[in-house]
Amino acid sequence: MFFGTYTPKLDDKGRLFLPAKFRDELAEGLVITRGQERCLTVWSLADFGRLTERLREAPVTNKGARDYVRMLFAAASQEVPDKQGRVSIAPVLREYASIDRDVMVIGAMNRIEIWDPTAWQSYSAEQEEKFAEISDEVFPGF
Template sequence: MERSWNVFVGTFEHSLDDKGRVVLPVTYRNHLNGQRGYISQWDLCLGVWTEEGFQDVAQRLTQKIREGQAPQEAMRAFSSNAHEVSADSQGRITIPQRLREFAGLDRDAVLIGAIDRIEIWNPERWTDQSSAADHSLVKAVTALGL
């Protein structure tokens, strides 16, 4: 059975409230279909996946560990820091304190769609990352002839 993709795209700037909650844009909430999702550490930011997307990443990471291409500690960090999330009636999800600290989130956040996941970035980190990402896209498009 082929997996149906939820496609997350776009960039949104939001503030965290005093309880560490951030509003998910309506388009992102629609892709979660009112279901639970999972949030965990990812790169220099936080990743939010649908349940199916989270299982897919966990399976791929498990395979890389079995093949000796990733350390077991990677799975420990990914799974032990993961939390189940679901949007409340106002579209907010709560980001646990430990994950806010990892991502350097204080008051403001940038939420970006990364096709199969939502990424939540510290605004300064995102500014640095987005410049590098723009350059990487140009190189990839040119090299792949897209």
């Protein structure tokens, strides 16, 4: 499980130092994809495999499913962290998320998200008020 917020920097070659707490779970490999709200999503190979299996069940005749699969897989990148815990982030993904050197890395349960710091701060501030309101929607009666 991934949680917490971290502020690593990309090196000059576009590589990200994964937070130490995430490295063991991702040591065998990972997939970096486009995420929602212009962030990047990092999946363990196992979780990305489960996601892929669910997407295979969607009918190819469903336009929404086709569109989602295209966007998710077109820029996806499979990586294996090096001995220092670094992974390369493809230029197309860096451009999509508007990340350059500074990044925010957040744990989001079964995935990691990589954000431009300004975009994360804006999103987080916007969601803060909604956070309390949606708890009843997400966990009715909890």
